[in-house]
Amino acid sequence: MRDTPLSNCERDFLLKAIEEKKRLDGRQTYDYRNIKITFGTDYGCCFVDLGKTRVMAQVSCELVTPKESRPNEGIMFFNLELSPMASPAFELGRSSELLVKLNRQLERCLRNSKCIDTESLCVVSGEKVWQIRVDVHMLNHDGNLMDATSIAAIAALSHFKRPDVGIQGDEVTVYSPEERDPIALSIYHMPICVSFSFFQQGTYLLVDPCEREERVMDGLLMIAMNKHREICSIQSSGGIMLLKEQVLRCSKIASVKVSEITDLITKALENDKKARKEGRKCGFAESMPQERITALKTYETSVEMTDLTKQASDIVESAHARAEIALSPVLPAPGMGQVGTGLQNAWGLEDEDDEDDDDDEDGDEPEVTIVAEKRGNKEKRERPVVIISDSEEEEVVILNPESS
């Protein structure tokens, strides 16, 4: 679907407003819109709201063979998606000029600035390295996609944790998060892109242009910088002539904005880490504001009361007393081992015997006998959990209780 055209009246009004140093949403020239960073429940999932612009980034990893030219470096892969959900002008599966431009700028911003230690992603040199894939999805387009994308990508990368690997000889084991704690990527610095739009051949300058401002602008300057005031990439598009002083001024503004945004990202990361540690609810669903349409709301709250008393009495009548749950008489005591909980033997003991178990059910079952040693536990238990059967196929398993 084609995009809504920009009418002459909007164009004239915008240019006139910019001349008067006014912006559509009441911002000042160098103001950013509200930035909100939220993280999903998974590691490496990040949503960034920049005003009405909304971007989601998801980081994932995979073990691959490295490039031959760089055998001991991990691979960074960036993928951007402009879905029609963001704007009706975007089409799925077609690489538009804007998409290529954004993708290239993100790569220059994050890969070429070497902000991520790719050598730490090497598992076996020349054979196995981690490929870190960053998928950025545009959810809503209201201008300045680049800044939102770069913030989302770097925040997601800092939030991401890859699984730990162990190497024994030739074998590479990938541990699940339950076995070993996943490892965060090592990030040296956070490059963040700041966009400047120029109007009237560079006479007027605006930071963080919204969608309609982007449409009437003459040129765009994107500066990627980290908080150490190091420029990671700089790109001018639109074909306007910029003076040296203008570029210097932009880089000064960028350094201020970048330090603000970096603080915001670190704070968001800290909050998320704290929430996860304390076991509070985290994830983007918790941090979504509830946008309710209250204008048409009526204040009376109606509660459905039809045959409520009947329903309640029905429940009381028909309900039975809760059946007593028969507890197993065998109580696992400290220092005592027990096999399974009754349903399935989770200990992986003698698989071939299982078939025999099913066949003979008349008391002749071979039972696993456990003798648990008690160390340092002086308490005498009157009923030890030792079941000794008189079967021939008796087996004795001795479990050493862990010292911890």
Place this chain on the structure above:
Amino acid sequence: MESCLKDQIGAVLLPGDVFTFIKTETISLTDTSKAEKIICGPGLRRNGDDVVVCKSGVLRHKHPNLYWVDSQQRRYVPVKGESVIGIITTKSGDVFKVDVGGSEQASLSYLAFEGATKRNRPNVQVGDLVYAQFLIANKDMEPELVCIDSSGRANGLGVFGAGGLLFKVSLGLVRRLLAPQNEIVKDLEKLYPCELVVGMNGRLWARAATVQKTLIVANLLESSENMTAQQRRTLFKRVADGNL
């Protein structure tokens, strides 16, 4: 039959909600059963014996038997007779192509302006705004706009838009603005004089004395969408006092 719909007036409905009309198994001989008629407006659809909801929103009712769902959608679907704000995108031969925010562009004949003849063409440029009315709006045909009424008078329609700002709001807000005796417009009138063009396609055009005032009007209207009357009044008061 109507009762189950009547119960839900003012309730929030979601697409997929079904109103089933309970049929009595036995026909009583004494009562004369009368067929009830209801008219389903936007958002309600008949499916066999049931009425199915196909838009999310609040169920509204108008006496005697009119029901519709008041939704907050933003996508416009052309309806015959509605007045909309369009943007001229191309001039081709004797018709203009106009973007109205629908799925398809509408066509507007150059003869459909007041006082236009084959010789005397109206001065319309690409990118201009027109306030026009739908003459034809079928789902299978290209919609057609006109800028005159049946007697050939402009009656407020035509090219406009110098010096003002065009912006988009939801269709629900537009309907509220157009409702007679609307409070938002009344509150705005008290603030300061401004010109307002309201298109049924969710486009609003506003112009006040200065750029600053125009921007304030636009932002007030945009934000009054999700506010209660009380919240809105306090906001308008703050603007009137000048401490925003």
